[in-house]
Amino acid sequence: MSVTIKDVAKIAGVSISTVSRVINNSKPVSSDVRKRVLEVIDEIGYKPNEVARSLVTKKSFLIGVIVTDIGNSYIAEMVRGIEEVGKMYNYDILLCSTYGDENAEVKYINILKRKQVEGIILISDNDNKNIDDVVDGLDIPFVYLNRYFNPDRYHTVTIDHLYAAYEMTKYLIDLGHNKIGFVTTKDDQDYCIEKKKIEGFKKAIAEYGTVEGKVFFVNNRKISNGYEIAKKISYSEKDLTAIFCGDDNLAIGAISYLYDNRVYIPMDISISGYGDLPIASIFRPRLTTIKEPFYDIGAVAIRKIIKQLNKEKVENNHIKLPFKLLKRDSCNKLD
Amino acid sequence: MSVTIKDVAKIAGVSISTVSRVINNSKPVSSDVRKRVLEVIDEIGYKPNEVARSLVTKKSFLIGVIVTDIGNSYIAEMVRGIEEVGKMYNYDILLCSTYGDENAEVKYINILKRKQVEGIILISDNDNKNIDDVVDGLDIPFVYLNRYFNPDRYHTVTIDHLYAAYEMTKYLIDLGHNKIGFVTTKDDQDYCIEKKKIEGFKKAIAEYGTVEGKVFFVNNRKISNGYEIAKKISYSEKDLTAIFCGDDNLAIGAISYLYDNRVYIPMDISISGYGDLPIASIFRPRLTTIKEPFYDIGAVAIRKIIKQLNKEKVENNHIKLPFKLLKRDSCNKLD
DNA sequence: AAGTATCTATAAAAGGTTTTATAAAGTGAT
DNA sequence: ATCACTTTATAAAACCTTTTATAGATACTT
Numbered sequence: 095m096s097v098t099i100k101d102v103a104k105i106a107g108v109s110i111s112t113v114s115r116v117i118n119n120s121k122p123v124s125s126d127v128r129k130r131v132l133e134v135i136d137e138i139g140y141k142p143n144e145v146a147r148s149l150v151t152k153k154s155f156l157i158g159v160i161v162t163d164i165g166n167s168y169i170a171e172m173v174r175g176i177e178e179v180g181k182m183y184n185y186d187i188l189l190c191s192t193y194g195d196e197n198a199e200v201k202y203i204n205i206l207k208r209k210q211v212e213g214i215i216l217i218s219d220n221d222n223k224n225i226d227d228v229v230d231g232l233d234i235p236f237v238y239l240n241r242y243f244n245p246d247r248y249h250t251v252t253i254d255h256l257y258a259a260y261e262m263t264k265y266l267i268d269l270g271h272n273k274i275g276f277v278t279t280k281d282d283q284d285y286c287i288e289k290k291k292i293e294g295f296k297k298a299i300a301e302y303g304t305v306e307g308k309v310f311f312v313n314n315r316k317i318s319n320g321y322e323i324a325k326k327i328s329y330s331e332k333d334l335t336a337i338f339c340g341d342d343n344l345a346i347g348a349i350s351y352l353y354d355n356r357v358y359i360p361m362d363i364s365i366s367g368y369g370d371l372p373i374a375s376i377f378r379p380r381l382t383t384i385k386e387p388f389y390d391i392g393a394v395a396i397r398k399i400i401k402q403l404n405k406e407k408v409e410n411n412h413i414k415l416p417f418k419l420l421k422r423d424s425c426n427k428l429d
Numbered sequence: 430m431s432v433t434i435k436d437v438a439k440i441a442g443v444s445i446s447t448v449s450r451v452i453n454n455s456k457p458v459s460s461d462v463r464k465r466v467l468e469v470i471d472e473i474g475y476k477p478n479e480v481a482r483s484l485v486t487k488k489s490f491l492i493g494v495i496v497t498d499i500g501n502s503y504i505a506e507m508v509r510g511i512e513e514v515g516k517m518y519n520y521d522i523l524l525c526s527t528y529g530d531e532n533a534e535v536k537y538i539n540i541l542k543r544k545q546v547e548g549i550i551l552i553s554d555n556d557n558k559n560i561d562d563v564v565d566g567l568d569i570p571f572v573y574l575n576r577y578f579n580p581d582r583y584h585t586v587t588i589d590h591l592y593a594a595y596e597m598t599k600y601l602i603d604l605g606h607n608k609i610g611f612v613t614t615k616d617d618q619d620y621c622i623e624k625k626k627i628e629g630f631k632k633a634i635a636e637y638g639t640v641e642g643k644v645f646f647v648n649n650r651k652i653s654n655g656y657e658i659a660k661k662i663s664y665s666e667k668d669l670t671a672i673f674c675g676d677d678n679l680a681i682g683a684i685s686y687l688y689d690n691r692v693y694i695p696m697d698i699s700i701s702g703y704g705d706l707p708i709a710s711i712f713r714p715r716l717t718t719i720k721e722p723f724y725d726i727g728a729v730a731i732r733k734i735i736k737q738l739n740k741e742k743v744e745n746n747h748i749k750l751p752f753k754l755l756k757r758d759s760c761n762k763l764d
Numbered sequence: 765a766a767g768t769a770t771c772t773a774t775a776a777a778a779g780g781t782t783t784t785a786t787a788a789a790g791t792g793a794t
Numbered sequence: 795a796t797c798a799c800t801t802t803a804t805a806a807a808a809c810c811t812t813t814t815a816t817a818g819a820t821a822c823t824t
Binding site for chain 4: 433434435445446449450453455456477478479480481482483484485486
Binding site: 096139141142143144145146148149154156163164165167170171173174177178181186187188189190191204205207208209210231233317346349350353354372373376377378 | 431474476477478479480481483484489491498499500502505506508509512513521522523524525526539540542543544545566568652681685688689707708711712713
């Protein structure tokens with residue numbers, strides 16, 4: 095059927111092991127034998143079977159990546175980071191999407207394990223308790239990239255969300271806003287990112303006695319939720335001068351609603367986002383937002399895995415990467 | 430080290446083959462033996478090694494997918510389709526991104542082959558001649574999803590671009606526009622999608638003696654190119670009443686330029702797109718565009734591969750899927 | 765009771781590679 | 795020439811499964 099190392103050996107008139115040594119440069123081979131083997135390989139187009147190789151070396155050069163949805167721009171950017179640095183170390187990625195199904199997370203971890211991946215990165219929005227058990231029984235490096243994080247339990251990489259939200263709020267206050275809304279999803283988990291954002295928001299508000307801050311909750315951080323909450327807010331809270339959205343999608347949804355109702359940004363009200371989606375700079379008005387370094391998050395995550403595979407020291411479980419406050423057009427000085 | 434089928438066999442007091450038969454239901458096993466084996470498997474947490482299994486069955490249940498950039502929404506949508514139907518047949522996907530590097534395409538095909546993928550889907554923007562040779566030597570199903578397509582040589586799936594562009598142009602004409610621009614990338618390959626679009630545009634224009642159509646070329650179908658071409662057009666071709674962009678990105682770029690220069694859509698000029706990016710319906714004004722069924726394209730592509738793997742008949746190499754003309758807000762009746 | 769058919773279970777081979785232990789050949793020193 | 799040593803090549807085991815061919819046990823016929 096397909097051409098194997100045996101065929102090469104036979105045609106070149108050497109043993110299988112010699113061919114293997116030529117391919118892998120694992121032991122010295124005389125230059126004329128090497129040359130002959132290489133010629134045969136080239137001639138008959140031999141390609142080593144990585145499956146057989148994996149079986150004996152116990153290295154698959156595969157990293158499993160489980161995501162909720164590759165269509166999500168944040169996630170796509172992380173996967174990009176993962177893949178690009180993975181490739182630098184010859185790792186390929188095996189992609190699984192859960193589309194929010196929590197059971198699928200556990201299922202895919204098991205499938206990936208069977209496929210002998212050398213490490214797993216899970217990008218999730220859930221706080222899935224079942225993960226704990228499965229990961230406990232896992233004997234390969236695992237990095238958890240999610241809204242929740244537990245630095246004691248898992249390797250993870252994020253930004254300092256408390257501080258980022260604090261900075262954005264402070265920026266709005268400095269712009270002269272004194273009735274500011276903050277909207278995000280509700281969650282009280284200790285290590286939940288949204289909770290940190292709220293803490294940052296409140297911290298900034300508290301530092302200025304004169305400023306009033308109000309938190310609004312949505313069920314999901316999608317564009318449609320932004321649209322809906324803007325509708326609600328514009329009825330009940332007419333005196334807000336700025337709305338800080340805990341996600342660019344919320345901001346875009348909110349701006350869309352307001353645009354449809356002839357409320358113009360930033361003239362009539364300032365809106366800021368969080369995340370820096372690719373569209374954030376294309377959307378008009380351009381979105382003032384917090385840039386989370388998603389590419390880097392992915393890159394660092396896989397680097398963490400590869401380090402563990404190479405038995406290098408991995409300093410801390412929880413890495414915090416720098417963020418940026420991008421001042422664009424959707425927030426205005428209030429006068 | 431890790432627990433194998435041998436361990437299960439020893440503990441359960443049966444032979445390896447019996448365990449295998451229990452796992453795969455490949456041959457009858459008495460119910461008490463089966464029960465005992467299952468208990469042991471559960472107890473010691475045995476997970477079959479798919480690598481070893483692949484080696485003997487010669488099935489990896491892996492499909493290689495090579496893309497230019499997973500961050501591109503069109504591509505993400507196709508990959509979604511690929512993955513979701515792949516999973517229905519227990520196939521996992523191995524993702525490789527080229528970021529436009531043509532050499533990487535050939536390189537990854539070879540890597541994937543070595544990893545024993547059972548099929549490959551290549552999503553590319555290039556017309557890479559080297560692919561021909563590599564694919565000729567490939568003994569696994571291959572589907573080429575690209576801007577170019579050659580139905581004789583490759584399996585591919587697209588929409589009828591000539592007809593789609595024709596329909597959109599006709600729609601604009603019916604709206605009363607009589608000086609219409611069409612912008613896309615230049616390419617004269619026989620099977621180039623852009624060429625088909627231009628043909629469709631010209632066909633519609635030709636059917637109405639009174640309408641004038643003009644084609645503009647950009648180097649790339651990115652947002653920035655749309656921005657630039659809009660600037661150019663608004664200087665040189667002030668009398669255009671509608672611009673049909675051969676890609677949503679171009680349309681969004683154009684609208685952004687015009688918005689920045691106080692030209693409002695669709696009041697001052699109508700703009701239509703092509704593709705239906707996720708943002709197309711969120712962007713304000715909502716984009717009138719051609720909806721290409723990217724999810725389905727991906728789904729059909731992998732279905733084609735799986736059919737071949739199952740030795741089912743695959744009717745035609747080139748499948749054309751239906752498209753939709755989405756009439757939204759960016760195009761107006763001209764009076 | 766003997767022979768045949770039907771179930772179950774097993775041992776061993778196979779899949780394509782790497783690697784360990786071993787043999788053969790070559791080199792240099794005495 | 796012989797011995798010890800180095801260099802290069804090989805055979806065989808190992809990795810973890812599935813599967814084929816075979817054996818043993820049980821049930822069914824006559």
